[in-house]
Amino acid sequence: MLSIINLTSKTIKEVNKGVDLVIGFFDGIHKGHAKLFKQSDRFNLLTFDHIPKKQRLLYPKVDEIEQLSALSGLEQLLVYDLLNNNLSAQEFIDNYIKLIQPKRIIVGSDFKFGSDQVDYSLFTKNGYEVVVVKKDHCSTSEIKKLIINCDLDQANRLLVAPFYLKGTVIKNAQRGRTIGFATANIILDNQLIELTEGSYVCKIIVDNKTYQGICFIGKPKTFDEKQRQCEAHIFDFDQDIYEKKIKVELHQFIRPTVKFNSINELKEAIENDKKTALSFFHKQEKPRVVVALSGGVDSAVCAYLLQQQGYDVVAAFMQNWDKDLNFELLSDHADDQIQGCDAKQDYEDAQKLCEQLKIKLYHFNFVEQYWNDVFLKVLEDYKKGLTPNPDVLCNQFGKFGWFINALRKQFGNNIKIAFGHYAKLITKDDEVFLVHTKDHNKDQTYFLTMLKKEQLKNIIFPLSELDKPTVREIAKQANLYVANKKDSTGICFIGERNFKQFLSNYLAIKKGPIILIDENKKIGEHDGLYFYTIGQSRRLHVGGTKEKIFVCNKDYNNNTLYVCYESSKDQYLSSVSCELENFNWLTDTKDKLLNKKLWIRFRHRQKLQECEIVSYHDDKVIVKYTKQIGVTPGQYGVIYDQNLWVVGGGKITKIIK
DSSP: OOEEEEOOTTGGGGSOOSSEEEEOOOSSOBHHHHHHHTTOSSEEEEEEESOSSOOOBSSOHHHHHHHHHTOTTEEEEEEEEOTTOOOOHHHHIIIIIHHHOOSOEEEETTOEETTTTEETHHHHHTTOOEEEEOOTTOOHHHHHHHHHTTOHHHHHHHBSSOOEEEEEOBOOOOHHHHTTOOOEEEEOOTTBOOOOSEEEEEEEEETTEEEEEEEEEEOOTTTTOOSOEEEEEETTOOOOOTTOEEEEEEEEEEEEOOOOSSHHHHHHHHHHHHHHHHHHHHHHHSOEEEEEOOSSHHHHHHHHHHHHTTOEEEEEEEEOOOTTTTTOOOOSSOGGGOOSSOHHHHHHHHHHHHHHHTOOEEEEEOHHHHIIIIIHHHHHHHHTTOOOOHHHHIIIIIIIIIIHHHHHHHHOTTOEEEOOOSOEEEEETTEEEEEOOSOTTTOOGGGGTTOOGGGGTTEEOTTTTOOHHHHHHHHHHTTOTTTTOOOOOSBTTTBOOOHHHHHHTTSOOOOEEEEETTTTEEEEEESOGGGOOTTOOSSOOOOOOSSOEEEEEEETTTTEEEEEEGGGHHHHHEEEEEEEEEEEEOOSOGGGGBTOOEEEESSTTOOOEEEEEEEEETTEEEEEEEEEEOOOBTBEEEEEOTTOBEEEEEEEEEEEO
16 A cells, blocks of 8 residues: 655655655656656655745645555655755755665656755766656646646646646535526635636546536636636536535636626527537547648548548648758759649648648658658668668658657557558557558558558558549549649659759769670760669660660779660579568568568569568578569568568668579
8 A cells, every 4th residue: 555654854764765766846747757657667756845936836735646646656655845844955865865775766857856956967976876767848837838828638648637626616606507507616726827717628527427518717707706716517417516526627728708798698608618618529539530641632532531430630741851951952943843742832732631621730840850860861872882762761760750759749649640651551469460452553561661560550541442543533522622633753752853963962973984794895974873773774875775775783983884785684683582681570470481482572563573581580581582683772672471461571782693
């Protein structure tokens, strides 16, 4: 059973020694605090009363203690009263921490203590093992600001439980009952944060039962009341609850307080408040889903279909490229003429679609992350002589990395997130599996092969059973704003560019000879090895050869591009095996797959080829397949089982002829 100890020099002997000690100010438990508690499965917790800084609280101390008492793993709750006992940090360590003898001390990264406000490093200097937990910008002061500014939705996402007021129902003039809106009134504690006066959507807890309702907070101007109260009108409720304790959870601000000219005006306003609340609760009954909106037709149809299925849909747009910040000086197009993934135009299209569907749109900026985690990796691969695949990295680190992390932070870890990918997910025994889709031409599982299973949790692919023509038709039938917009092409989140000019912004380009390997003679000059891919036959700008020619090798040491005749492709471009590095397994049965018939794809839209896994070690897989032309280092090999479930994939590093 949990024991609560008011910590003094006399009671300190009652404290269990040798267990972890979590220290902090816990005025309303939020998700930053929750991270602290997860660091140990057996701990004592030290909190403080009568903090010298004059600041209004979220909750009275008794409520804080009640909230903390429910924590799993908590053995003793220690409350240190700072009133007349505000020691310096070192004095507090000498007089209390040394006697408590904690196994470890667990604090948040912003923790300071003592009359001299010293940070946690003083614990380390005194020889204690300290676990410091970063709270990711989640703080009580930030939550207070959100509540005062009426952003209860975001505040409640950061708190472990919705913000509430609590008190004993008092007997007032009962004016609400005379106009058909009986209220349960509680007096507001003037030591707590001062809430914006007005009407709120709320839930009222009476005798451990939860009811829907609305409440007014403040001094009713129509009746010239002088004392701040919370007056809660409980829907479909007719019980005598005077002198009972109730809890009022605040969920949404409706309107500020006004002085009405008549009782009828007041009644009409309350009726409208009730309609707003009922609409709010109706939406709460629907599962919420965030659609990753790109401004294109696929994600637009996702949003439309989910809305038709009864989901509470919101949308999120991510910007990953900024031409000016990223020093893109060379380009064939002016900003307003760039087609495809132009962020400005796509965002405007997304906004107009959301206006059409009446859904809220959130904007996220990941320009810095895209540069560091995707674009620099692409440039590094080019420098190594590889042909990178930005789309795979974009999904791995971007859409299913920073983006879903930001969405889960904004909307909660269990939020469902929908993408317009042509891919399918199947859940079996609580495991998520990635599966090839119906549309073999459009299937995008190739680009998702490097995702971890954790990244696929609560993800929805609404287009998994549809092909592209059907998606287009749905968009046209629904008259969606982007129904006739062309599909985006070009580099992921950058868009269509003159590729040579674009890459010249970031890589030193040097021209060199093109050697026809069949005849060992120079037949032209290349524009820079980065611009060519193994197996490429178009845009070589070499004429006069007796046969069609193909790129078969890039010699970076001598800056030479080698090509071969079509008749000698087998000799120079064929392979029967390759090594896949950084292999990402999406199955738990890899031991059973050795030397079994499987399928592989080396590029998007390639027809699936028979293969088998010969061996694997650490993150490397050797795969054998029927003879292939133009398997390209830097691209990815994606393996499927007989049912077209994705086994996994990795980057092609070695080709075995």
